[in-house]
Amino acid sequence: MLDFLQSLSDGILFGATYALIGIGFTLVFGVMHKLNLSYAAASVGGAYCGLLVLKLAAGAPALVVFFCAFLAGGVIGLFVYLACFHFIPISNPLAALMATVGMLLLIDEIIVHETDGMPLNYPALFDDVMLRFGEFTLRGDLLMVFAVSIVCMAGLLALLYRTRLGLATRAVSQQAVAAQLCGIRVARVNALTFIVTGLLGGIAGAMIGASVGTLSPLLTTPLTTKGLIVTVIGGLGSIPGAIIAGLLVGGFESVLQQFRGVTERDLYVMLLLFVFLVFRPGGLFAPRGGRD
């Protein structure tokens, strides 16, 4: 029982990073009704850029690394938007999708090329802290990851629901044409959405690096699938759904890793997805159908 609770809580804490990745997918989908498959790779790329700081100034504190990953994520996000969405006609969703796949391969290969495919150590905060409640422990670095993720989500929700930019973003996601008629520059909102999701992705990549301890190009594929699964389970386009589904998937996979081993773990996560597709295809929080 204790094993179960322990792995469940570890998984839920780590699941916060899945939630961040899921939010990135879901936000772009909500606003543009398109899928950006390069998102998880861009997030890992952002985290790698954070490491560049250590190269320039050895011994820089972990917080600086995280902040640089955050900024770099935003820059990569803008780049992805320009390369894969801005110039491709809206009427051709396949081309945009394929372009993001190309981008996924490109980012992946740049990382492999620059690091020779070797995993790099990633700095963490509070990794020597351990909260003990009898036999039950909470890892300090995972708590930090969880806290940072929650702060980012709160920041995003505040941005979406308390600012003019958020209002514009929500307007575009509901009805792009009507939003344009009201004088909202749709292309600019789209680009800003990519920057915002990129910033989130950068911090998510950094948090994953911090909790795993290393960063490797092998992370991108599982992160892409996990992020997409989170998006579907939560309901495409739903931010609260992505948060809850991220925590759910994190806890679920951690418990199965405990009982079935690391090689079989992901198989059960896929099964969970198919259970949702068959019995609740809209996800946990399916948004109501928009008026197109």
Add this chain to the structure above:
Amino acid sequence: MDFYFGLAQIIGVHTLLGLSAYIVLLTGQVSLAQAGFFAVGAYVAGMLTVIAGWAILPALAVSSLFGAVVACAVGFPALRVKGLMLVIATLAFGEAVRLFFFNFDYQVAKGGVKLGPLGGEGFRQIRYFPEHGWTTMDVMLFIWTLVALAMGLLWWFDRSRYGAVLRAVGEDELAAQSVGINLTAVKVSAMTIGGAIAGLGGGIYAHYTTHIEHASFGILLATFALAYPILGGLGSVFGTVVAAIFVQGFLVEGLRFLGDWRNLLFGALIVLAMNVRPKGFLDAPTLLWIRRLFGGRRGAA
């Protein structure tokens, strides 16, 4: 010369993979599961010739059948969800298949040697072609005969009523439904045909590489499958072949002198191609131009 025959084998198998994604794309669905069907075909055909001792043709027929059955089974639940949800569902399915074979052990001792798939180490010694004295050229001709058959079949579909139905669903589901087309039946049937072609391709792949492992059937392969028809254009089956030759012959083999940079260029070229030619190499105006060039009857149309 063997090098070029070997390259032609690779292009042939990748053309089959691309064709399997092509027919699904015609209905407007994006499936990243083709690599999964390909893997199923590869393992089934390999096990049949190595463990059960079957001949190659019946083994390929059964692997193709397996691909079709699995695709049909995946199609029903997955096609309940539309468009982008399907991308995710099929991506997850492809990964699930890969992970299944990662955990799949089934070894049989034969003549003192243990044969069969062994989890992460893969499935070695699928030596049907060398054991039966096939040269590289024989294998190449065999592969391209099957490719030509598959292409002929799809070309014929394209010109039949069924092809028109597929394209109608791809253009506008609502309009297709309102003229009495059963959307689920059309999509699942396209998925099934795609699965059969991918299973066939996988069966051939297992035999010419002689060693298959789970890592070869990842997202990258699924991406390749989609990339061929999208890069080539959905106007005609020949677009897929052109793209397979371009990617495997030019990007993968031809740019080998660039070393490491080749892989970087690959992703960038896909991004570039989609920006410059969003409808593929052989889009409708280009096809028309080619027809005029050859002065075909339909050139004026």
